[in-house]
Amino acid sequence: MTTAAGSAQRNILVVDDESQITRVLRTALSSYGYGVRTAGDGDEALEIMRDWTPDLVITDLSMPNMGGLELCRRIRAKSALPIIVLSVRGEEKIKVDALDSGADDYVTKPFNMNELVARVRAALRRASGPVREENASRIEAGDFRIDLRTRVVSVRDREIRLTPKEFDLLCYLARNPGKVITHHTLLASVWGGTSTQQPEYLHVFMNHLRKKLEPEDGSVRYIMTERWVGYRFEPGDPH
Numbered sequence: 001m002t003t004a005a006g007s008a009q010r011n012i013l014v015v016d017d018e019s020q021i022t023r024v025l026r027t028a029l030s031s032y033g034y035g036v037r038t039a040g041d042g043d044e045a046l047e048i049m050r051d052w053t054p055d056l057v058i059t060d061l062s063m064p065n066m067g068g069l070e071l072c073r074r075i076r077a078k079s080a081l082p083i084i085v086l087s088v089r090g091e092e093k094i095k096v097d098a099l100d101s102g103a104d105d106y107v108t109k110p111f112n113m114n115e116l117v118a119r120v121r122a123a124l125r126r127a128s129g130p131v132r133e134e135n136a137s138r139i140e141a142g143d144f145r146i147d148l149r150t151r152v153v154s155v156r157d158r159e160i161r162l163t164p165k166e167f168d169l170l171c172y173l174a175r176n177p178g179k180v181i182t183h184h185t186l187l188a189s190v191w192g193g194t195s196t197q198q199p200e201y202l203h204v205f206m207n208h209l210r211k212k213l214e215p216e217d218g219s220v221r222y223i224m225t226e227r228w229v230g231y232r233f234e235p236g237d238p239h
Helices: 019-031 041-050 068-076 092-100 115-126 164-174 185-188 200-213
Strands: 011-015 035-039 056-059 081-088 105-108 132-134 138-141 142-149 154-155 157-158 179-184 223-226 231-232
Touching: 011 019, 011 041, 019 035, 019 115, 041 056, 041 068, 041 157, 056 068, 068 081, 068 092, 081 092, 081 115, 081 157, 092 105, 092 179, 105 115, 138 164, 142 164, 157 223, 164 185, 164 200, 164 231, 179 185, 185 200, 185 231
Parallel strands: 011 035, 011 056, 056 081, 081 105
Antiparallel strands: 132 138, 138 142, 142 154, 154 157, 179 231, 223 231
């Protein structure tokens, strides 16, 4: 089966013990051309996945039997399948726990359907290999062209001058488009493990990056803040 755009249908497994949520998501996601199946908890989800492989999983956290965190860990132990957590729980610790358990993104209920679908599309693009890294010398992602040898960055054909640390930070983001990356992960990956308790590094450099990369009208197009948790990089659609 193909979507309206002519590409192969992508399948989504929705895991939630609230039947109203699963009905709404099944109807809405199906209208966008996705194949959708639903499960009431983690055990049922894993049972469905024995005979049917989804392209993406959307899961709640608090469910009877196996909850969302354990489901994330079970899936991530054997697959790089994109996982989006959709939960009423919005505390920072819960979000970080979900991301550490293998979730790629986190959306808090009540949610905007257009935003959720945009997150789904971003996660599927990332899973399909939206970033091209040729011979470990160049990264191409959406509006961005990054030459790793010359350390030249172009955004929509506009060359941007970055400091060494800004460049390292952008490279890490560009390799993980559409994915929520926690403060701890960014600090450890770009500054090293000893810097994870010094988030002021990250805030300062993210502000610098935004001033250089984002449109001059002050809008935010590329570097999204996930409040209290981290950042999400959206490189734009390929030319």
